[in-house]
Amino acid sequence: MNNRYDIAIVGSGVAGLSAALNAKIRNKSFIVFGSREMSTKLIKAPSINNYLGFPGRSGEELRGEFANHLESMGIEITEEKINNIYPMGEYYALMANDKMYEASSLILATGVNFGKPFSGEDEFLGRGVGYCATCDAPLYKNKTVTIISYNKHDEAEANYVSDLASKVYYVPMYKDKVEVNKSIQVVNDIPLAIRGENSVNKLVMKNSEIETDGLFILRDSISPGQLVPGLKIADNHVEVDRLMKTNLPGCFAAGDVVGAPYQYIKAAGEGNIASLSAVSYLNNLKK
Ligand SMILES: Cc1cc2nc3c(=O)[nH]c(=O)nc-3n(C[C@H](O)[C@H](O)[C@H](O)COP(=O)(O)OP(=O)(O)OC[C@H]3O[C@@H](n4cnc5c(N)ncnc54)[C@H](O)[C@@H]3O)c2cc1C
Numbered sequence: 001m002n003n004r005y006d007i008a009i010v011g012s013g014v015a016g017l018s019a020a021l022n023a024k025i026r027n028k029s030f031i032v033f034g035s036r037e038m039s040t041k042l043i044k045a046p047s048i049n050n051y052l053g054f055p056g057r058s059g060e061e062l063r064g065e066f067a068n069h070l071e072s073m074g075i076e077i078t079e080e081k082i083n084n085i086y087p088m089g090e091y092y093a094l095m096a097n098d099k100m101y102e103a104s105s106l107i108l109a110t111g112v113n114f115g116k117p118f119s120g121e122d123e124f125l126g127r128g129v130g131y132c133a134t135c136d137a138p139l140y141k142n143k144t145v146t147i148i149s150y151n152k153h154d155e156a157e158a159n160y161v162s163d164l165a166s167k168v169y170y171v172p173m174y175k176d177k178v179e180v181n182k183s184i185q186v187v188n189d190i191p192l193a194i195r196g197e198n199s200v201n202k203l204v205m206k207n208s209e210i211e212t213d214g215l216f217i218l219r220d221s222i223s224p225g226q227l228v229p230g231l232k233i234a235d236n237h238v239e240v241d242r243l244m245k246t247n248l249p250g251c252f253a254a255g256d257v258v259g260a261p262y263q264y265i266k267a268a269g270e271g272n273i274a275s276l277s278a279v280s281y282l283n284n285l286k287k
Pocket of ligand 1: 257
């Protein structure tokens with residue numbers, strides 16, 4: 001895809017969507033990556049009392065308001081998970097499975113991932129452990145692959161892998177009904193540790209073990225340090241200044257990903273600032 005956007009916004013929670021509003025108002029070309037459901041965290045709140053103007057609304061209701069707002073402004077969310085982002089000097093290259101997008105500036109609004117990595121995850125990352133099943137599936141032709149998935153959306157990724165691998169185990173970490181291809185073996189257990197020698201060979205769970213050649217962990221968000229090489233991280237969050245600038249030129253961040261307090265209204269405000277900062281960065285580029 002050769003179309004270079006002014007701004008790529010990664011994340012469709014409050015921070016990313018607030019950034020999108022300003023990008024639209026400032027007449028920049030932009031793309032928002034995430035899910036049309038917006039954010040799983042957004043809809044979890046039973047009753048929100050600290051978001052100005054919407055007392056007592058549930059997260060689900062707030063999402064409805066956001067959807068109306070986006071629709072009224074003609075903003076759409078592109079349903080893609082970004083697996084890697086490469087700073088290319090004058091632009092950023094964003095990889096989503098087999099597609100590449102380009103943007104002159106970047107806003108990271110990916111939220112925060114509360115889960116700790118599994119024991120062995122960091123050790124075997126790139127040695128049988130990966131975060132993008134569709135990217136790496138060809139490596140596992142006629143092999144055994146295990147997928148730990150945190151979102152029903154990722155069932156499609158498992159189905160794709162099952163066309164290539166000889167055996168796929170699917171460990172769902174969500175409560176929705178699992179609807180994957182019949183050839184996939186669904187394992188309802190709790191993953192504890194990833195083991196191997198030169199590369200991964202086993203997933204140890206609470207009640208059972210799986211011998212596997214590859215293991216994909218499909219979380220809602222990838223840690224920002226892994227997503228963007230060279231990005232400065234402090235205390236597990238992206239380091240930003242008051243203008244939401246990161247250490248990388250043209251890269252801004254907002255919302256939970258930059259730190260506590262984890263609150264909608266903070267995420268919305270920071271998304272706004274990040275977007276305005278991206279606009280002035282773009283305007284300076286033109287000078
Ligand atoms: C149960 C619960 C109740 C809460 N109640 C309240 C409350 O009452 N009041 C309050 O202020 N806050 C509350 N919060 C906190 C609030 O939900 C968060 O602060 C807010 O959602 C943060 O917004 P965000 O946009 O930074 O991130 P998120 O809402 O986490 O959104 C991030 C989005 O980015 C997407 N994403 C991540 N990585 C990628 C990628 N690589 N490619 C594409 N998309 C990606 C994710 O899928 C997600 O859609 C609550 C949270 C929970 C869990």
